[in-house]
Amino acid sequence: MNKGLISGVVLLVIGLVCGLLLAVVNSFTSVIIKANEDAIVLASLNEVYEGSGNYDLDIVNGSGAIDKIYVLRDKLDDSIVAIVYSVKAFGYQSDIKMLIAVEKNDQSALVFAGYKVLSQAETPGIGDVIIGYDFKMDGQLITNIDAFAGPTATFTSNAVKTCFQLVSARVAADFGGIQS
Amino acid sequence: MSIGALISLAFTALIIENVILTQFLGICPFLGVSKKRSSALGMGMAVVAVIVISSIITYVLYHGVLAPLEIEYMRTIVFILVIAALVQMVELVVKKISPALYKALGIYLPLITTNCAVLGVAIININKEFNFIQMLVYSTFVSLGFLLVIYLFSMLREKIDSAPVPKAFKGTPIALIVAAILAMIFSRFGGLI
Amino acid sequence: MNQKDNFIKGFFKENPLFVTVLGTCPALAITKSLENAIGMGIAVFFVLVLSNLIISLLTINPKMKEFIKPVRIPVYIVVIATLVTIVEMVMHAYLPALFVSLGVFIPLIVVNCIILGRAEAFASDNKPVDSIIDGMGMALGYTMALMLISLVREILGSASITIWGDLALDITPVFTFIGIQPISMFLQPVGAFLTFGFILATLAAITNKKSAKLATEVKQS
Numbered sequence: 001m002n003k004g005l006i007s008g009v010v011l012l013v014i015g016l017v018c019g020l021l022l023a024v025v026n027s028f029t030s031v032i033i034k035a036n037e038d039a040i041v042l043a044s045l046n047e048v049y050e051g052s053g054n055y056d057l058d059i060v061n062g063s064g065a066i067d068k069i070y071v072l073r074d075k076l077d078d079s080i081v082a083i084v085y086s087v088k089a090f091g092y093q094s095d096i097k098m099l100i101a102v103e104k105n106d107q108s109a110l111v112f113a114g115y116k117v118l119s120q121a122e123t124p125g126i127g128d129v130i131i132g133y134d135f136k137m138d139g140q141l142i143t144n145i146d147a148f149a150g151p152t153a154t155f156t157s158n159a160v161k162t163c164f165q166l167v168s169a170r171v172a173a174d175f176g177g178i179q180s
Numbered sequence: 181m182s183i184g185a186l187i188s189l190a191f192t193a194l195i196i197e198n199v200i201l202t203q204f205l206g207i208c209p210f211l212g213v214s215k216k217r218s219s220a221l222g223m224g225m226a227v228v229a230v231i232v233i234s235s236i237i238t239y240v241l242y243h244g245v246l247a248p249l250e251i252e253y254m255r256t257i258v259f260i261l262v263i264a265a266l267v268q269m270v271e272l273v274v275k276k277i278s279p280a281l282y283k284a285l286g287i288y289l290p291l292i293t294t295n296c297a298v299l300g301v302a303i304i305n306i307n308k309e310f311n312f313i314q315m316l317v318y319s320t321f322v323s324l325g326f327l328l329v330i331y332l333f334s335m336l337r338e339k340i341d342s343a344p345v346p347k348a349f350k351g352t353p354i355a356l357i358v359a360a361i362l363a364m365i366f367s368r369f370g371g372l373i
Numbered sequence: 374m375n376q377k378d379n380f381i382k383g384f385f386k387e388n389p390l391f392v393t394v395l396g397t398c399p400a401l402a403i404t405k406s407l408e409n410a411i412g413m414g415i416a417v418f419f420v421l422v423l424s425n426l427i428i429s430l431l432t433i434n435p436k437m438k439e440f441i442k443p444v445r446i447p448v449y450i451v452v453i454a455t456l457v458t459i460v461e462m463v464m465h466a467y468l469p470a471l472f473v474s475l476g477v478f479i480p481l482i483v484v485n486c487i488i489l490g491r492a493e494a495f496a497s498d499n500k501p502v503d504s505i506i507d508g509m510g511m512a513l514g515y516t517m518a519l520m521l522i523s524l525v526r527e528i529l530g531s532a533s534i535t536i537w538g539d540l541a542l543d544i545t546p547v548f549t550f551i552g553i554q555p556i557s558m559f560l561q562p563v564g565a566f567l568t569f570g571f572i573l574a575t576l577a578a579i580t581n582k583k584s585a586k587l588a589t590e591v592k593q594s
Contacts, residue, residue: 004443011444011451014431018455019254025459026253032466090185094308202562204402208486211397253462256480257454264450296398296484303477348578349570352394356570363562 045070048114049082049101065089065166067097069174082113083174085167091159098160100167102142102175110142110171117160142168186317193321196370199297200329201363206297210330211355213288215341220334223288224327230270230292231301231326234263235319238302239312259302264293297326333362376506383510390518391576395486399478400519401565408536410523412471414516416464416479418509420456421488425496425508427452432497449492450483457482487515525568530559 045057055072062069062085070084082103088095096117103113115138145168148161199205206227213223238259246252271289275282292298301322305315336358345354389395396417403409428449432438441448461479464472472479482488491511496504527534532555534542548555558564 003440006440007442007444010437010440011447014448015451018257018451022253022257022455022458022462023251025462029462029466030253033462033469036466036469204398204562204565205481207397207401208395211394253458256458256461256483257451260450260454260483261447264447294484294486294489296481299484300477300481303480307477346574347581348574350577353570353574353577356566356573360563360566360570363566367561367563 044099044116044118045084048099048116049084049103050114055081062086065163066170071174080175083171085171086118087163087166089159089162089166091156096156096159096163098163100163102167102171104175110175112138112140112142112164112167114138115164142171186313189314190317190321193318194325194328195366198325198329198366199301199322200326201359201366203300205300206295206326209288209291209295210333210359211352213291214330214334214337214355217331217334217338219288220330221327223291224330226288226292227295227297227326228320228323230263230267230289231298231319231323232316233270234259234266234298235302235305235315237262237266239305239310239315242306255303255306256299259299260293263298263302267293297323329362329366333359336362376503379503380506380510383507383512383514384517385514387511388514388518389487389490389511390515391573393490394573395490396515397569398481399485400522401562401569403475403478404519404523404526404565404568405530405560406474406527407520407523407534408471409474410519411516411536412464412468412475413478414512414519416457416460416475416482417485417487417515418512419460420453420482421491421512422505422508423456424449424453424488425491425504426501427456428492428496429499429501429504433501438497445493445497449489453488453492454483487511522565522568522572525572526559526564529556530564531555531557 049072054075056075056078058071058073060069060071061067066085066087068086070086071080072082072084073079074081082101084099084101086097086099088097090096098115098117100115101113102110105111145161145165148164193199197203200207200210209223209227214220241258241262242252242255246254246258267289271282274289301319305319308318310318333355337355340354340358349357383389385392387393390397390400399413403413431441431448431452457480460482461472464475464479491508495507499507524534528544532543532545532548545555556564559568
């Protein structure tokens, strides 16, 4: 048999064995990785909306900039208590991902109940500013986007504002009845 | 995605987050092939060509094949094989089309496979979830950043060669000290945006 | 060469980072903290020892070696990339914090010249046991070098050593006694280049002194 051909076959066999091995390892680790990531999301959910654990949670897949929608429902009458959006927008040079919670206040008006930046790979020293930065959106009506007070006119801050706008544009309809 | 954001992405890739001085990718050729200006230029240009082409191929492969098949974990293997094959192919093509260019770049091409900037940029393109245009801008300017810094550095090293350097610092140590000063300068550009 | 020498050579005589200056990218990038350096060291240890073992097993049969020869670089790359991906997945699952802080430098172990270099220069021509010992020596030598750089950077940069969330060593009093602040520059890229440069220069000075001493001894005798 041709020597070159055997060499090729040897390479192919080694490649296949390696691929198979990776598939096996992946089947073990991917479950744990997924669980870890979910745990982080649920912990953050509690940070943007305290007491999330007391409600029933529906997870709805979003589309476009809105990745996931977490709907918190009353355990008794199944009415929607709050909706938490996982939303992203392009910032300075990467996506800003954040969680934004919306609930009904005493007058049955929709207000932003909390928010948190989940991940961002912005330039160190520039992007870091937005973690822990108060955008003054807590308790604001969803229509009142102008209350937004980020570091003005940076790409990062604009992206955070965009996230709020995206949520504001659709949340009223979602409270009317979201279907998964 | 506005033009402004693209320009800032390009500037960041080129200067602020310079691939060598702040991301530490491609340090081996940076220290190894920067003793002479001509070789630094040759290496730099070869790297620009390979990074841009390999970024496009790996990006398309990832989003066209690996992601739909849900075998993202094969990423590293596939990318490095693509890069190794590409480097060989570029070498053959350049040899055939332009012997003069081959003479200038030839010896640097095989070294590029193990240049971590190439695989690094391919992976960063995926990790940062860039769209196609962002990926194109980012990989072009990152590799130009490599060219810029390795060329600047080679000029500095030519000067140092004729300077009286303490015996213990000769060679790599003094090169690293100079790189440190260069990194200090580049890190200050961050204040521009 | 006996097995002890084979093991020891990775630490001093042929230290991959300080003597042959290979694997410099992670050495500069992830040495911000001792914890990262140890994590990187473990990953490299696993990959290097196993890749040395597998490659020496693949080439143990002369006939097999003949077949692999024309495609040996792709074969090495596939083996190494597989091992690296396994490390990446396991680390992502069990040590997510370390996974995030090492970031892109985990998949980049694939192009770490030390591993491909040992495969080509040692494992393909030696017995499995020798290859494992060589891999362990080299990987531990590399880890030791990474830890040295990160120790200098973390102590000067933040005046303390932190390992996995527990404060292991706080030397702020020493800094206050001398009357200086932690020098945060050492945690930035500048500090990486400076620290590595000065360590290499110190080692060169020691070597120079030794060889000078040796030369005079030879002259006297």
